[in-house]
Amino acid sequence: MKKSSLNIITKDGVTFLEFSNKVTLYEIANYEKRLETTTITSKKVQISLNNVTYLDTAGALFLQTIKRELSLKDIEVSFEVQKEEFQKMLQLVKQEKASFSQTKKDSFLVQTGELFYNYYIGFISFLSFIGKLFATKLHYLKSWKNIRYKEIAFEINENGVKAFYIVALTSFLIGLVVAYQSAYQLKMYGANIFVVDMLSISMFRELAPLMTAIVIAGRSGSAFTAQIGAMKITEELDAMKTMGFDPYIFLVMPRIIALMIVLPILIFFADMMGVLGGIFVANLDLKITPQLFIERLNEVVAAKHFLVGLLKGPFFAFLIASIGIYRGLMVKDDTQSIGLNTTKSVVESIFAVIICDAIFSIMFTNLGI
């Protein structure tokens, strides 16, 4: 097989670039290197393709680029082409060079303005979502028949019953760890029994509701976003709308209601499992028998601590479900957007839950509860 090559010959003030065999996508890199290393001194260049057997569009573009670059240096360039098809190819690439009008980058001020405007629009659209939600709720009140019991039951099973093990395990471990860490400190003062107060109050009031909400945000919030986002991409939501099935009644409300029912129940189980973890450590590490633990619990921990924790449940559930679903509805017609919105959904709902918890904390403290 003949090797593809480029000969550069200078004769009588004219430089000849003689290509032979192939000028294609795979050879031009070598030619480019050759040309970079040689300096052309003469005022005239002739590109000869007489020995070339194959020229593709990349090759032709390469030749035209050489011509243009040399022309800029006031060097006259001519082609020596015998084959008609090569001439056509050279003409083709010359014509087809579409000129992209480069979009000018916006100034910093415009970009910032746009960013905040988009945040503003995002906020407004979330408000419109919440508004639609409450309008749909009113529709529920008109007739109890509008409530989708079957869907609610399905969602309770999906997001409550199936989440039980993970919530139970998480809170058991949290109870275990908190008790273990405090046991070490309390032992130094001989204040072993106070582990009961410490663990149960922190567990009931803060840790169990928060941990459950975070687990559910990761589990159900992301699922809601992905489910509804995928339904949006496959036009299932549009199909529902044209059939007169309001997605807010069929998809949104059942999920929100189901989560609001199920989260307080999960928090209750989390409370129990957390205390169980505490009893375990107290028994092994602090020599507090389970009976003593329960007695002390009964004595010092008022029911209000427990109820405060449960009360947070529906609020957290509403935030997690509505953010998850809202993010699902925001999915656009591309696959990227599902990932992006799922991430946002989880991050935003955990953030919202923590903000809400902080507000509750301040509120209850000021109310003296």
Added chain:
Amino acid sequence: MKNVIEVKNLKTVFGNRIIHNGLNLSIKEGEIYGLLGPSGCGKTTLLREMVMLECYAEGEINVLEYSLNNINRDDAQNLRQKWGVLFQAGALFSSLNLYENVALPLQEYTKLSDSMIDEIVRFKINLVGLKPNDAFLYPSQISGGMKKKAALARSLAMDPKLLFLDEPTSGLDPVSAREFDKLILNLRSFLDLTIVMVSHDLRSIYDTLDRVAIIDNKKIAYEGSLENIHLQKSEFIQTFFGSSYE
């Protein structure tokens, strides 16, 4: 014959792009009406506006004597039960099998007994040419052509008088596409339907459509039968129909 759909002076704006401006058309009862035009001219958008999925900026759309401009919730709900819509990819509910997909509107909107619903669903599935055994497959388990047929069965479930089809033959092989055309013609004659469709498929356009509207440059460039269409001067019509399909 009376008009089933009337569009008057429609204007549609997306962001700062004007899609339609001063668009007028009317669709008569019992006809198969095609919306054609170059890609990006807003055919599907117009269809979506007719089925209340998209809002328009100005003008008026009347569907089955309801004005969409200020339709209330109950009227909108009634109207939605009078039409069927077939989406491009079928848009079957992926959590339900084909049988449940077709049965869903019947279960929701009627007080029919389960055995009656079963009869209707089996009839509709048979009508669109699906095998009885396919009825219990899920949308993810079937081919594109079957999905379209099943979606057609679902859109016919409530015996609508008006059917919207968004590119019914796109993505089908030529044989299935011709079958689908035949199916649509048959359905029209059996069920007395008015059909509005967006299509790109020339064969299908010539075989099925009674009248067409060609949207070009934000307006209707031509509305009428296909017979004289090649005489029109629009650039799109010349390139699409001009080089003569015989």
